[in-house]
Amino acid sequence: MDVPEVPSKVDPDALTAVLDGRWAELRRGVRAQMAEAQFRDPVDLGVEAHRAQVLDQLRALAGTDRPGLGFDPAYGGGGDVGGSVTSFEMLGYGDLSLMVKAGVQWGLFGGAVQLLGTARHHERYLRAIMDLDLLGCFAMTEHGHGSDVQHLRTTATFVDGGFVVHTPDAVAKKEYIGNAARDGRMAVVFAQLVTGGESRGVHAFLVPIRDDDSGAPLPGVSIEDCGPKAGLNGVDNGRLSFDNVRVPREALLNRFGDVAEDGTYSSPIESDSRRFFTMLGTLIRGRVSVAGSAGSATKRALALAIRYGELRRQFAKPDGDEVVVLDYLAHQRKLLPALAKTYALHFAQEELVSKLHDIDSSAPEEEQRELESRAAGLKALATWHATAAIQTAREACGGAGYLSENLLPGLKADTDVFTTFEGDNTVLLQLVAKGLLTSYKQDFEDLSPLATARFFAEQVVSAVLERTSARKAVELLTEASDTDAFFRRDWQLRLFEDREDHVVEGVAKRLRKAASDPFGVFNSAQDHVLRAGRVHVERLVLEAFASAIERCADPDARALLERVCDLYALSAIEEDLAWFLGHGRLTASRAKAVTSAVNRLCSELRPHARTLVDAFAIPEQFLAAPMLRS
């Protein structure tokens, strides 16, 4: 086998250089700031003290130029989208309440003003938002509409030269809104715009919610506190409702749709639905940031568990010494494939951030949508991985992992909502599948089953059909008879690609029958639809890992990353072994060889486990668990 030996000791700094990538300097800057004592974890703080601490930390962040990175340089911003998203990712090493609160303020609220508003909003608000002189909320989700936000029910009706924002009933109450319960002074409120008696779909409005000085809710605005949550209790989530609250005509964030003084509606985008999904598309940074910080939290959990796994001993060996638990195969199997996947997702995330940074606003719509799809898919996989890996890390630390002081309970509780906020993962994977099936040519974020099913009832989907061939499958099978193939990147990549083609084709065939009963057909294929989304993203992730290795100049680090990538690929194959077996891509005996290869890789990577987590360069104060004092 032509695989370079991994030296017995690899310098973690060489790995850090590859991991840090394009925004390495910015990452170092965030690490340095987060190492300050004031960014400490909130173990055992009450809700009010925690909220106060997070707001103080937010103000400390505002003292740097990083919060401005995502904003237009014309108004004092940095014009560095990639850096902005990366800095949210890095905050994920610390208290995730701070990451979320920063994300609400600068990513969602500020991002909406920047990207949905026009010069009049930018001039008036951007500087104050960057500096925290204006704290704001992003009020989209309603009690009755979370995934299906196109049908939210708050209204903004044009009357007498301004808008009246109104919550018609309890179902239309804005729900889980960050910054609402305590600190926010203004909200970007998403509402159905009504003018001239006609509804023009969902638009965003800037609505003051609290008196600047006293902090009391303004007349007509009702604010409730969502109360304690599983985690993220440093974020003041609340519910907002509006009783005929008047705002001026200029409160409309009017980049994609405007109302003239006489009430005439105009928009550069004709279709209400397409306009709304274009607006949503601009908000992609939120999802990208959630995926990134989910990755950071996962890294921290694995770093804690692997350090503990190297200290903790249990049961004596024949020679009398007690065995370090990370020397057990079962323990390696819990942590090392999860670590490999964390590396893989990291590189996929980095590639996504680069693409997001580089994309031109004049890029073709398909390209924009492909990027949105990638963000959606990676968010789903990264957050599910965080949930699973942090759970495993907790269990790998036994009783110690259950004590708050050892930090894993906080990580688990804080990240738990990541799988369902900023887009429910199940819905996001459907969106990914839809993009694959339509080559990103349909109204993209229209997630309803009906829209998907109807599309197939009306069209021939020849584009996706017959991309697969029996010949390719046989080739892959034949090559796999040699175990060396398992460790050849091109075989792995072709295997992932072939699986994706086959699954997508299968879904297309199923959905073609949708004319007679669109919902029924869509629903009975839903498991295949979700699988299509997942295997597509897994292919992108493997490709991203392979490209990152190509960029690695240090030969030792590179040799190690090659093995980590093998472990990612082979454990992903092992997880989906039933598919590969059931579709003739692997024989029974080769399937067993996959499991043996994963075991072998676990044992080869065991001596490098500590190096691999040290390479994340997590500030030590976020790893200061008493269980690690030996």
Next chain:
Amino acid sequence: MDVPEVPSKVDPDALTAVLDGRWAELRRGVRAQMAEAQFRDPVDLGVEAHRAQVLDQLRALAGTDRPGLGFDPAYGGGGDVGGSVTSFEMLGYGDLSLMVKAGVQWGLFGGAVQLLGTARHHERYLRAIMDLDLLGCFAMTEHGHGSDVQHLRTTATFVDGGFVVHTPDAVAKKEYIGNAARDGRMAVVFAQLVTGGESRGVHAFLVPIRDDDSGAPLPGVSIEDCGPKAGLNGVDNGRLSFDNVRVPREALLNRFGDVAEDGTYSSPIESDSRRFFTMLGTLIRGRVSVAGSAGSATKRALALAIRYGELRRQFAKPDGDEVVVLDYLAHQRKLLPALAKTYALHFAQEELVSKLHDIDSSAPEEEQRELESRAAGLKALATWHATAAIQTAREACGGAGYLSENLLPGLKADTDVFTTFEGDNTVLLQLVAKGLLTSYKQDFEDLSPLATARFFAEQVVSAVLERTSARKAVELLTEASDTDAFFRRDWQLRLFEDREDHVVEGVAKRLRKAASDPFGVFNSAQDHVLRAGRVHVERLVLEAFASAIERCADPDARALLERVCDLYALSAIEEDLAWFLGHGRLTASRAKAVTSAVNRLCSELRPHARTLVDAFAIPEQFLAAPMLRS
């Protein structure tokens, strides 16, 4: 197909009768008490208030005769082991801190006094323990020894007619001890007994830790609070250490080993190791109770998620109505197989409790050990299932599931430790596998890899070899060509049995090579060892479900349970599809048919989902989530 139709509406009470089974009356009594306001959930209580509330609730329980059920009638107990364990299971519907605190007091502390002590201890303490006049701890786990308790390091040295209990260093500190931080007055302390300069292995000692009146730690006893935990914050876990604390000779719980006034040691069991594992074996009730209450918490989470899934609507159907989310296949797939498994585990638990209740103390040792193995295995599967199913239930409720008021965060956090306390699940499954391989003839709870591996190095394991045959596999495969076979209980049972035989045989073959390198051979087979434990328990679970159906007289309930059992069996097969494919038990096309069958069962059971959770008859105050007010 000869399957009785399920009527459109099944009476949940008929199901409750089957579920409640042998201890139905007791279950009704617990439900009635738990419906009282004082047993409310602790949403948003601080640690101190929560601890106080749980102690008050514990006192209310002590006002009934249920805490005494597990104790000897000669001292005022009920002599009803099954009832005792079932009452702990039922407490799992409510605040799990109360279940754990009750378990510590009456199950572990009281159980140790009852089962490891003799008349002198029973006379003096049992009544006070039942009545809560004496609150106590079970101090086994040490900082350095959790799974490997045989090697714990606290010592009890016989000196001048009594014992000196001592913690030699920080590693020997008693860790995570329930009732220690606040309420306990006495502890059963497990320590290496030393007399005449010789160590006789681990024994249990009654050691007073606090002054009865003031609650201050007694001289020589140090008590620390473990501080906040992920969950179960109503339980006061602490750390105990002893600085040469003197207790009288009678403090030794001397059923299995005693020291005479002159220091002479005597025991009915010669081997130190066998004696210790016999002592541990008597404590089986704790594990059984954890499995049961994990089941109760799972039922509650699924009841919440299914009620919400029937209320929550998202995205419009062709006819304009918004779709109830439980009508989506993906949502059904999240919740219904989990519900079917919950039923299956319930019946397996009930069977286990009955066996535990009925076993005679004079039963052959193999029978005792088979029971211990079953308890260990079910505890592992039930608690992992709880972790996964409660996580899924939370995600199925989206943002609402993340708010503490909606109860799922508490369920998730409280049950999280179940997989690693009362025996780490990974270690427990090893124990199950070992029992299978040795036909329960070895020192049973000696969990060390060395002991397992050495056993195989020394013995021929013909007993387990060749139980499988190629003929059986071919028969199963042939029958499976007819989809009807999937719904035949006997085919399912034979398939599970065949899988178990094959896996156990494979492990035996691997371990036979252990002579040269016991640890290496054991370690490289560890994944197979764990699989053997798991598939064995899955077979027991399916058998228990099948037997329970036989006991069901109501034809409607029975027809419904048949389908639920099919869903359990087929989704378990689907989960392990790679094995069945890779070992020639299913062809590729039949594997796809398994997935279709699971989908079909989900859609058939969808209309009965609410009935199936209502049948658990969970007191409504534990389902009073605001998200369910519509």
